[in-house]
Amino acid sequence: MKDVNEILDKLEELYPDAKCELDYTTPFELLIATILSAQCTDIRVNIVTGKMFKKYNTPYDFNKLSVDEIIKEIKTCGLYKSKAEKIKLTSKIICEEYDGQVPNTFEELVKLPGVGRKTAGVVLSNAFNVPAIAVDTHVFRVANRIGIVHTTTPEKTEFALMNTIPKQRWSHSHHLLIFHGRRICKARKPECGDCHIKSYCDYYKEGNDNLEKK
Numbered sequence: 465m466k467d468v469n470e471i472l473d474k475l476e477e478l479y480p481d482a483k484c485e486l487d488y489t490t491p492f493e494l495l496i497a498t499i500l501s502a503q504c505t506d507i508r509v510n511i512v513t514g515k516m517f518k519k520y521n522t523p524y525d526f527n528k529l530s531v532d533e534i535i536k537e538i539k540t541c542g543l544y545k546s547k548a549e550k551i552k553l554t555s556k557i558i559c560e561e562y563d564g565q566v567p568n569t570f571e572e573l574v575k576l577p578g579v580g581r582k583t584a585g586v587v588l589s590n591a592f593n594v595p596a597i598a599v600d601t602h603v604f605r606v607a608n609r610i611g612i613v614h615t616t617t618p619e620k621t622e623f624a625l626m627n628t629i630p631k632q633r634w635s636h637s638h639h640l641l642i643f644h645g646r647r648i649c650k651a652r653k654p655e656c657g658d659c660h661i662k663s664y665c666d667y668y669k670e671g672n673d674n675l676e677k678k
């Protein structure tokens with residue numbers, strides 16, 4: 465049985481500044497940035513939102529824009545048509561049903577267009593300090609490689625991690641696993657030789673890193 469706290473302690477030593485890498489100043493800005501981050505890098509999203517939020521940064525602003533006007537703002541983010549439609553609809557619902565305030569429960573958030581479990585978790589944990597483990601591609605990959613969980617889908621990973629990690633560490637462990645996934649435990653070529661947690665890692669112990677080098 466792995467000592468998940470020990471692994472998280474090590475990751476905290478490695479990444480003392482681990483935090484959300486999307487730029488935002490309000491829960492609504494974070495919601496929009498997280499919707500835009502699907503299949504797009506945080507760096508690209510920050511470039512787009514850095515300009516866009518100077519002009520529009522409330523649900524009322526976006527509700528007044530047409531989908532085409534939103535597309536003009538976000539078109540370098542990829543999947544821009546569907547993202548623009550979702551941003552428009554979500555803004556309308558927040559204006560009409562929530563008095564312009566982003567809801568702060570998981571159940572309400574996942575009902576918004578474009579908001580899945582991951583986005584809801586990111587918004588809850590970062591904007592509202594509600595413990596949550598948002599599972600993106602990095603969290604899914606790194607947690608399974610290390611062997612903290614053995615799961616086949618992001619949703620199963622989320623529940624397995626919630627069962628394994630103490631609740632007070634949920635939100636921060638999301639950032640730690642992402643930081644490690646982006647910097648060392650990369651999708652195609654994990655840098656196992658330079659990895660400071662390899663002694664805990666099943667993937668490494670099973671020799672998978674050597675298989676990849678062949």
Ligand code: SF4
Pocket residue numbers: 609610648649650654655656657659660661662665666667668673
């Ligand atoms: S040893 Fe390799 S696979 Fe395991 S966590 Fe480190 S980089 Fe990832």
